[in-house]
Amino acid sequence: MIQILFWVACLGFATPFLLYPVGLYLLSRLRPKLAVGNAVPTATLVISAFNEEGVIGEKLQNALALEYPSGQFEIMVISDGSDDRTDEIVAGYGDPRIRLCRLQPRGGKSAGLSRFCPEANGDVLVFTDANSIFQADALNKLLRHFDDPDIGYSVGRQSYANTDQSTSSDSENIYWSIELMLKAWESRLSSVVGADGAIYALRKEFFESLEAEDINDFLLPLKVVAAGHRGVFDPEAVCFEDAAPDFQGEFRRKRRIVNRSFRAVIKVPATLNPFRVGWFALQLFAHKVLRWLCPIFLVTMLVTSTVLCICEQTGIATGNTYTVLLSLQLVGYVIALLHFIPLFRRIRLVYVAYYFLMVNIASAMGLGLLISGRAIGVWKPER
Numbered sequence: 001m002i003q004i005l006f007w008v009a010c011l012g013f014a015t016p017f018l019l020y021p022v023g024l025y026l027l028s029r030l031r032p033k034l035a036v037g038n039a040v041p042t043a044t045l046v047i048s049a050f051n052e053e054g055v056i057g058e059k060l061q062n063a064l065a066l067e068y069p070s071g072q073f074e075i076m077v078i079s080d081g082s083d084d085r086t087d088e089i090v091a092g093y094g095d096p097r098i099r100l101c102r103l104q105p106r107g108g109k110s111a112g113l114s115r116f117c118p119e120a121n122g123d124v125l126v127f128t129d130a131n132s133i134f135q136a137d138a139l140n141k142l143l144r145h146f147d148d149p150d151i152g153y154s155v156g157r158q159s160y161a162n163t164d165q166s167t168s169s170d171s172e173n174i175y176w177s178i179e180l181m182l183k184a185w186e187s188r189l190s191s192v193v194g195a196d197g198a199i200y201a202l203r204k205e206f207f208e209s210l211e212a213e214d215i216n217d218f219l220l221p222l223k224v225v226a227a228g229h230r231g232v233f234d235p236e237a238v239c240f241e242d243a244a245p246d247f248q249g250e251f252r253r254k255r256r257i258v259n260r261s262f263r264a265v266i267k268v269p270a271t272l273n274p275f276r277v278g279w280f281a282l283q284l285f286a287h288k289v290l291r292w293l294c295p296i297f298l299v300t301m302l303v304t305s306t307v308l309c310i311c312e313q314t315g316i317a318t319g320n321t322y323t324v325l326l327s328l329q330l331v332g333y334v335i336a337l338l339h340f341i342p343l344f345r346r347i348r349l350v351y352v353a354y355y356f357l358m359v360n361i362a363s364a365m366g367l368g369l370l371i372s373g374r375a376i377g378v379w380k381p382e383r
Contacts, residue, residue, distance in 0.1 A: 081106025
């Protein structure tokens with residue numbers, strides 16, 4: 001029984017990191033490449049902001065310079081009770097395309113979107129962050145897919161601009177590079193799983209009011225897929241932003257994302273039904289759900305292999321298989337924990353292993369908060 005439990009945990013752990021990427025790649029090759037449209041719909045660029053005086057000016061300059069017909073898009077800045085100069089900077093622009101929408105008192109990003117997105121004039125809502133800088137043609141690339149009525153949302157490619165500045169940003173960039181490959185293969189097979197709050201577009205007709213703890217860039221795409229529509233990933237629609245400056249910031253971000261994203265899956269259970277959404281159900285389960293459960297698999301592997309190792313060493317069981325497997329796990333944990341020794345912190349293997357361990361602890365805490373009924377609705381940006 002303990003042996004079965006160990007190997008089930010191994011399978012659960014290996015699926016999102018090895019079996020799923022390989023299987024997804026092979027299956028996606030069986031589908032034709034996505035056709036590129038040429039739609040130019042009216043759009044509302046929605047910028048959520050809380051105390052963003054340091055970046056909001058650059059963001060607005062970037063938005064105004066986008067290569068998109070000026071009469072086809074507007075800019076909506078939703079200020080979530082900012083108490084710095086954010087509102088003053090936004091109001092100082094004389095361009096009629098810019099609209100300041102202030103939420104008072106502060107209610108969180110989802111509350112701001114629910115309050116003001118229904119007032120948007122564009123047929124498509126383009127969500128972005130105050131510190132996300134679009135390439136000049138990003139809006140064209142992101143919106144060109146909407147001449148296909150089957151497309152409900154499109155997702156762009158976020159890239160990190162500060163990967164050489166800290167070990168945490170380099171670790172996140174490694175993780176994100178893998179994510180971008182998965183997004184491309186998922187999009188080709190069925191729909192990309194989830195969106196990216198830094199750069200994604202949604203038909204306005206699919207926007208729904210959100211609760212404070214809802215994560216809009218995951219919940220709304222799930223609802224689009226459950227309704228029978230698709231979401232595509234366009235790697236040519238590019239934006240840049242900085243990763244969290246340290247491991248502590250990344251830890252808080254991962255904990256929040258897991259807590260809110262798992263809640264989103266619970267709210268739209270139809271997306272786990274392959275008879276309802278086809279391949280997308282398997283993508284969601286293998287890519288996201290199993291990855292969020294990895295802390296459970298890691299603990300199970302460690303405990304069961306320890307018991308089986310003791311059995312081998314005491315002669316109750318024969319062989320050394322579980323002794324070797326336990327040793328490999330312990331070596332991995334030791335490498336990660338070397339990060340606490342300053343001498344080893346700049347070694348890439350050490351800080352990447354530490355990042356992986358930290359992410360799984362953050363996932364465990366996010367799940368723990370969810371089980372205890374606690375939600376994360378309001379937070380401060382990690383910058």
